[in-house]
């Protein structure tokens with residue numbers, strides 16, 4: 043599991059995260075939601091070790107994350123940040139293959155690279171230049187890279203647990219691709235893999251997540267199973283929106299939950 047105990051992040055005089063605690067276990071799909079600036083990406087940056095300037099502790103299984111080298115972390119945590127800029131004209135297949143760089147087995151995993159490109163619907167783009175792709179195509183390529191990083195954990199022989207941390211990984215995707223991509227992430231989740239996704243689309247979260255955490259002003263406002271997304275008062279408080287509006291979201295979310 044990944045466990046965060048009382049995480050706090052302060053920048054200057056601003057508190058970005060205040061005593062936030064959470065757990066992500068293998069086999070789980072956790073959605074983190076909250077208004078712009080609530081602290082979701084800040085939390086993710088602590089969980090993956092990109093930001094080590096925090097109070098509290100992050101545990102990866104029995105290991106304190108702070109004690110692991112970047113290469114060790116990359117073999118157990120794959121992160122998809124909100125923005126990935128690549129100016130160099132790599133081909134799509136080369137970007138995807140970078141997912142194996144923590145393992146150094148790019149040449150031995152060509153079959154997995156084909157499989158992940160098919161699963162994320164970028165196989166037909168494999169020889170295109172990455173900088174020339176559309177925003178949504180780039181996002182699917184990045185997701186393919188991140189999934190490939192942990193691809194072998196789907197197999198029982200992996201023997202360890204690993205975690206996907208996805209920060210708005212569907213923000214540029216059309217509705218069909220949003221659901222296809224989250225379905226693929228769900229398909230990878232199992233005995234060795236857990237997934238955490240920061241999301242703004244509450245309906246997509248209701249269609250995907252087992253558990254939900256709502257962040258507000260750097261604090262964990264509420265957490266529970268996916269039915270939390272049908273709680274109009276919680277949604278109104280989380281997003282500072284009217285009850286009339288949040289009731290509409292809650293109704294739609296209820297339908298997504300019932301349709302699962």
Ligand SMILES: Nc1ncnc2c1ncn2[C@@H]1O[C@H](COP(=O)(O)OP(=O)(O)OP(=O)(O)O)[C@@H](O)[C@H]1O
Nearest residue numbers: 053054056058076077078079080081082083084085
């Ligand atoms: N290095 C920094 N210095 C000062 N403030 C920062 C820094 N990084 C982030 N912040 C602020 O911290 C707050 C939380 O940022 P964060 O990126 O975690 O929000 P978020 O919940 O991911 O938002 P969004 O939904 O808009 O992506 C924001 O108000 C942001 O402006």
